[in-house]
Amino acid sequence: METALTPSPAKAEIIKNAKAHVLALLEEKLPGKLVYHSPKHTMQVVKEARALGEAAGLEAPDLEALVLAAWFHDAGYIDTYDGHEFRSAELAGEWLTSQGYPAERTALVQSLIKATHRDSERRTQLERLMVDADMSGMGREDFFANGELLRTEWEAALGRTFSNPEWAESQLDFLTTARFYSPEGKKRYSEQFRENIKAQRKELKKKEKKLKKKEEEAEGTFAEPKRGIETMFRTMYSNHMKLSDMADKKASMMISLNAVLMSLIITYFGAKLGSKTAALSNVGLIRNPIIAVPMGILLATALGSVITAILCAQPDVTSFKWLKRSPQIATNRRVNLLFFGNFSKLSLDDFQDGMHQLMKSGESVYTNMITDVYYLGDVLTRKYRLLRLSYTIFMVGLILTALSFGIALLYKM
Template sequence: METTETIKPAKAEILKKAKTYVTDLFEEKLPRQLVYHSFKHTAAVVKEAKALGEASNLSGPDLEALVLAAWFHDVGYTEVYDGHEYRSMEMAGQWLTEQGYPADRIALVQETIKTTHRDEPAATELQLLLADADMSSMGQEEFFANAELLRAEWEAMLGKSYSTTEWAETQLNFLLSAKFHTGAAKDRYKEQFKDNIKQQRKLLKKTGKKAKKKEEEATGTFAEPKRGIETMFRTMYSNHMKLSDMADKKASMMIQLNAVLMSVIITYLGAKMGQTAALGSLFSKNPILAVPMSILLITALGSVVTAILCAQPDVTSFKWLKRSPQIATNRRVNLLFFGNFSKLSLDDFQGGMTEIMREKDALYTNMVTDIYYLGDVLTRKYRLLRTSYTIFMVGLILTALSFGIALLYKS
């Protein structure tokens, strides 16, 4: 290989014919899914190979061989995807033979093409220059646009699908592991290559933040999970307190109503008891009136008893709290409720509260436990309240029916 003289870019007729042949071949046979390994990529590699060859002071024949290898290095894609480099060598050899190109130069072109395969090491200067030209995109501003084209091509041809974050990681790993082999390539691409690595790192960081934000939005915690959790607890406590207050007010109303009703009935009966003869005369004339009176009295009594049970304070406690070795983290213990911690010694209570304030999980565990038992108490309250209202409703209906029957019986 002659390298002692400076040679101008090769303009041999064979190069013009090669360009025409590859252009027509790609137009006719290259799959449309190959959006990265297109004629545009081949033309870019040819351009860079010329520039690197000239910067390396290659001789005319060697520069011609390098440019020919650049034109043919991807023609194998028209027939096969994986291992296309070897098919490119064969197709280059066939075409160059038809053109009467010297056999030793054909072999040189083929050996230069072979080095573009990922498993073939580059050894000669021409191989190193073609490898650098083929990977020149990573030292150019078009790297990111070309990377997206490659991503789309892999998805279409190989079925490989990447998320934005995964692709950013893949590209960064590629840039960090890749390198240019020749001095000409390093001088030509080093600045933009370093800048691309920096930009890829920023892009990965940015996509990572976006992915995290999407994940948080999907789980409903948004940008500040702590605030969302505290709002949830605050809302749940407020709702439970309102429901408890409503239950107590309704129970109080039933107690007052039935207490008044019972007072009227008892007062009336007491007054009549003082007039035994008159009362006896009343019931003797229409004894069936005792039925509605009795039903009303029993109704009022049953309703007021269940209402009182509903309004009665319900304090849950656990005698075994004192023997609990880890009070604050026990899921069944609620140090925020006096019914639990009143059974503890002051030292145990202070120790448990200190642990709660120090550990977020312990605090949330106790708050969840507190809400659970509030719900348990509310369930009992509303069950008794419903029973009280049901007794009162059914009792009034039976009283009205029995009184109507009594009137009909009297008439």
């Protein structure tokens, strides 16, 4: 004789038929972007529901209702995302009714499905077991892999995007606020659940550390500058030194050349003017006074060129008379304590105080370096302006000398 707690052979087939129906339904109508709430997730929940039900010693009808609820609990995703539990309950009721399943058992299955909604109260043992089976992922080793699938699904289906630290934080919030309701769920998942919380906290700290490092690298800080900033200053200093050295060498070349020209011209004029015999001779300036014009132009050219070249090569030291009276030397943006032209006006005590202030503030260090580069550029601008003037005078003087000499030859002829 058949008992009330033992399902009939016809009823025993209901779970098999429900499996075929739900898998076919999900395969046909479930949106492809739902990569977490997939048939695989449903089968995993069914497996956990059966294990929890057996561990709780459920009678066959109750275990059957629990497993049926597990099969249908996510079927509503084919039509809606938020509130899918209620649509799932409707789909389960329609199908079970079409299979001739008892109305009171159908209502039980529907109530178990609705219990998985986040705002539902879990009053009965079956409801607690159902919720624990649905949330069993947070107490399994595949929690993190499934979490990435859920993240992808939310981005595709809901448009919710998360940075790595934000996702790690949201997962940790979920783990620390969630719990298992049934004694069987706590016993089965608690150990791995605690391990997952520890691992998630560790992952969050790791993400936050990476994010902080990335932000510091992107923004740069005065306390810990990027290598690129140091390379930039090193390159700028090197380039300024090279340009200054080039200017000095070019100025030295002009000084030497024009000094030789002036020596030759002065020697020539001195010899002619200092010798009465030469002055009375038929050769020289008295015989050809017009030749003095190109020689005079060449002399003036050499003199102007050598003067500007000397000014270019002349050391130029930037200093400030009021520097001694500055109360905050290290923070003054116009003062460069790294340059002797500035700090040589200070007493040793003031200089030491200023350097100590400088070393305490990374921003002041960079301010002084920037000031130093600025004044180096200012000196270089003056050097190259004078050097250009020296070369221009020399070039124009040579042209005028050649023209005047040609005119003198034509006049003589």
